[in-house]
Amino acid sequence: MRLEGKVAVVTGAASGMGKAIAELYAKEGAKVVVSDLNVEGAEAVVAGIKASGGQAIAVKTNVADLNDIHTMIDTAVQEFGTLDILVNNAGIMDNMAAIGDVEDDRWDLIFDVNTKAVMRAIRKALPIFLEKGKGVIINTASTGGFSGAHAGAAYTASKHAVIGITKNTGFMYAQKGIRCNAIAPGATMTNITASMNNVNEFGASRTKVTQGVIPRIGQPEEIAQVALFLASDESSFVNGIVLAADAGWTSAF
Secondary structure, three states: OOOOOOEEEEEOOOOHHHHHHHHHHHHOOOEEEEEEOOHHHHHHHHHHHHHOOOEEEEEEOOOOOHHHHHHHHHHHHHHHOOOOEEEEOOOOOOOOOOHHHOOHHHHHHHHHHHHHHHHHHHHHHHHHHHHHOOEEEEEEOOHHHOOOOOOOHHHHHHHHHHHHHHHHHHHHOHHHOEEEEEEEEOOEOOOHHHHOOOOOHHHHHHHHHHHOOOOOOEOHHHHHHHHHHHHOHHHOOOOOOEEEEOOOHHHHO
């Protein structure tokens, strides 16, 4: 098993890509902290993992809350003795608003969840990784992190920032045995649209320009396979990169 003996924290793991990643990591031998604000969903994922012979615990986490981030990482160490893999997957969508229609409170929330939480979780995990002399960080970015046509201004900016964090962290700690990479999923079958409300008509209409060339919708399990590669020793020479998983969507422009 490719992650035998490893301890992983996966945020946003009650559903979608996070759930698929947590389940695959457990199948490959990792002990998994299933982190999500939806603790009932997280517990259901844990139950499924245990039923399949894996090891996992659920932790209720609002990634926008610094104390919850600390509790999440501390719980991993308390329960499983260490931390080897951090997957910053939790995220929410904006309402497709272009910059002229962005509201401050929505902007702040998007950045708290999508960007600041990534920084805080990495910051909390780093002392553990530095002491061990190794560690893996995987951030869920988005094709919206390098394109301006896939979402509103807030989500787009937040995911561009995640890519910046990924590259900077990968470079800064490259000689410390720590790798930091990002996955940029294209259109994928998840429930992230449930976090959208009051969809902006103008912004949404503009994103349709590129939606017409989406080759197909991805499945969470396909993203999980990418996350497995990046977490495993098979990607030992891969650091500071953004791996697009979008069936070739962004190769069109």
